[in-house]
Amino acid sequence: MMDIIESLDEAKKQMYGRVFGKNTPYKPGKCVYGVFKDYRTEQCSHKNGKGPGGLYCGIHDPIARKKKDDERYAKYTEQLNAQTAARNFANAASSVCRGVDTAKLQELGHGWLKKYLEEKGK
């Protein structure tokens, strides 16, 4: 990821192009982000006006991108935690019940459920 550029002075120092060969300087009015294309970087062709210093387009605004990434990561973490909890529960239940006959487990389960419902008055 590119460093975040926050001022027009910094933007004016940006160069785009190949590792070896002629580079092109920053064009004012366009997004400062360097896009990889055909083994080189090019300045993004979209109009600027968003993000730090108004130097980015809507797609490359690093603040908005970070917010979106953080939201995606939080959602992913939540899903992962739920999967891990379900797997841990299944492993614990399997470990406790290992070796017990399935019919006996069902009988115990029904007994427990019946007792639970009686206690709750249902």
Ligand SMILES: [Zn+2]
């Ligand atoms: Zn852009």
